[in-house]
Amino acid sequence: MQKVSVALLINGDRTQLEIAPWTTLLDALRDRLHLTGTKKGCDHGQCGACTVLLNGRPINACLTLAVMHDGAEITTVEGLARDGVLHPVQQAFIDHDAFQCGYCTSGQICSAVALLREGRARTRDEIRETMSGNICRCGAYPNIVTAIEEAMKAT
Amino acid sequence: MNSFQYSRAQDIADAVRQSAADSSARFIAGGTNLVDLMKYDVERPTRLIDISHLPLRAVEETSNGGLRIGALVLNSDLAWHPQVKDRYPLLSSAILAGASTQLRNMASTGGNLLQRTRCLYFYDVATPCNKRKPGSGCSAIGGVNRINAILGTSEACIATHPSDMCVALAALDATVHVTGPHGVRTIPMADFHRLPGDTPERDTNLESGEIVTAVELPAHGFRTNYTYLKIRDRLSYAFALVSVAAALEIDNGAIRQARLALGGVAHKPWRDPEAEAVLAGQPVEQDTFARAAKVILRDAKGYGHNDFKIDLAQRTIIRALNQAAQGTPQSQSDKRIA
Numbered sequence: 001m002q003k004v005s006v007a008l009l010i011n012g013d014r015t016q017l018e019i020a021p022w023t024t025l026l027d028a029l030r031d032r033l034h035l036t037g038t039k040k041g042c043d044h045g046q047c048g049a050c051t052v053l054l055n056g057r058p059i060n061a062c063l064t065l066a067v068m069h070d071g072a073e074i075t076t077v078e079g080l081a082r083d084g085v086l087h088p089v090q091q092a093f094i095d096h097d098a099f100q101c102g103y104c105t106s107g108q109i110c111s112a113v114a115l116l117r118e119g120r121a122r123t124r125d126e127i128r129e130t131m132s133g134n135i136c137r138c139g140a141y142p143n144i145v146t147a148i149e150e151a152m153k154a155t
Numbered sequence: 156m157n158s159f160q161y162s163r164a165q166d167i168a169d170a171v172r173q174s175a176a177d178s179s180a181r182f183i184a185g186g187t188n189l190v191d192l193m194k195y196d197v198e199r200p201t202r203l204i205d206i207s208h209l210p211l212r213a214v215e216e217t218s219n220g221g222l223r224i225g226a227l228v229l230n231s232d233l234a235w236h237p238q239v240k241d242r243y244p245l246l247s248s249a250i251l252a253g254a255s256t257q258l259r260n261m262a263s264t265g266g267n268l269l270q271r272t273r274c275l276y277f278y279d280v281a282t283p284c285n286k287r288k289p290g291s292g293c294s295a296i297g298g299v300n301r302i303n304a305i306l307g308t309s310e311a312c313i314a315t316h317p318s319d320m321c322v323a324l325a326a327l328d329a330t331v332h333v334t335g336p337h338g339v340r341t342i343p344m345a346d347f348h349r350l351p352g353d354t355p356e357r358d359t360n361l362e363s364g365e366i367v368t369a370v371e372l373p374a375h376g377f378r379t380n381y382t383y384l385k386i387r388d389r390l391s392y393a394f395a396l397v398s399v400a401a402a403l404e405i406d407n408g409a410i411r412q413a414r415l416a417l418g419g420v421a422h423k424p425w426r427d428p429e430a431e432a433v434l435a436g437q438p439v440e441q442d443t444f445a446r447a448a449k450v451i452l453r454d455a456k457g458y459g460h461n462d463f464k465i466d467l468a469q470r471t472i473i474r475a476l477n478q479a480a481q482g483t484p485q486s487q488s489d490k491r492i493a
Binding site: 001002004020021022024043044045048051054057058059060063064065067068111114115120121123125126128129130131132133134 | 156157158159160161183185186187190191193194203205207231235254255256257258260261391392487488489490
């Protein structure tokens with residue numbers, strides 16, 4: 001069985017993995033590196049629960065192979081807080097009750113962090129459109145949009 | 156997912172060589188469609204040739220005033236590229252109408268061209284599908300075919316091509332640059348994708364071992380009078396039931412030149428010179444738009460669940476031509492249709 005060597009910079013930590021080429025980035029994060037904050041929802045790129053930041057931009061970790069990201073910088077929800085202080089988006093999600101079951105939340109937060117950094121979305125419509133790759137089965141959307149708006153004001 | 160061998164292409168020549176040496180190998184770039192199809196057991200490549208690191212990420216002006224887009228330019232980078240936003244806003248708008256932020260951050264320009272149909276039966280390996288397994292039959296004909304084609308279909312296949320980007324590229328008369336075992340060639344968008352005929356397993360006219368290296372736009376970008384109007388079951392993150400790329404050149408209230416391309420209705424982006432000829436030289440009027448819509452749908456055929464697309468397409472065309480003529484293109488974030 002072929003194994004490929006991959007170096008990844010995950011949440012600031014350099015990690016070397018020997019993995020089978022069919023391992024998705026999502027499975028590598030969860031099963032090999034035990035970073036289980038990133039969730040497996042549909043596993044087909046339809047729900048956004050697996051959203052992580054690849055070189056700062058949100059992607060679906062379930063639809064990409066870990067071997068293709070040698071040298072890449074990956075940020076998961078575990079890498080957003082600094083010195084025990086939550087990222088402003090994380091704090092805004094708590095302050096505005098922007099979730100119910102929480103399963104989609106880490107993906108929502110990763111997408112929202114990138115949305116703020118890119119600075120293109122301003123209105124609620126634009127936030128909704130930019131976030132449409134993150135499905136919330138509990139329907140917490142109004143509070144998610146409000147949390148993002150508030151985090152936008154704070155940053 | 157089945158096991159496979161993985162290799163990285165060192166350069167374009169190496170990619171072509173590796174592909175020519177193994178007919179069941181597949182190139183992988185963004186992987187958003189291929190990895191999904193491998194999970195569903197629809198695609199079972201023995202080898203993946205990783206082309207994602209090849210130097211095909213540039214967007215450059217051509218000597219004739221057009222724009223050359225490297226095959227690995229990400230959909231999001233293309234949509235937000237200043238030159239594309241300014242000179243080819245139809246393309247930018249169509250890309251932003253498709254998929255999600257995450258997928259656009261992964262999907263490449265070349266991969267978007269090569270994405271496969273979303274026909275339910277193509278994905279369902281328990282059912283016959285001529286595209287997936289030639290000769291096995293078409294389950295969509297007589298089956299659940301709400302999302303399927305109404306134009307250019309065959310008895311073998313009524314699948315649609317799902318891309319939004321390609322509909323804009325077709326309207327803009329883009330060309331596709333490819334490199335293969337026999338050298339380089341250029342394919343007009345109109346000839347890049349195929350109608351299903353009796354070989355629906357072939358989506359495009361790419362030959363074995365050929366790789367897409369770039370997409371080129373001609374100088375004329377129709378930046379003033381254009382729209383991409385996409386009708387779907389959800390307001391975002393859904394494939395088109397019908398989409399319309401409309402681009403007009405208007406002079407003194409008359410249409411000098413018209414481009415009209417439809418998505419969601421055929422095995423390829425659908426253009427029709429006869430419909431565009433109906434518009435050319437005519438005043439900007441509802442009757443003209445309605446006539447063009449009727450002409451482009453003249454050979455449309457419904458298969459039961461998708462009968463509604465024939466009327467929907469005509470109405471969407473008229474609405475899109477109005478948006479283009481008035482210079483009020485459809486917003487892809489405010490979903491109200493003007």
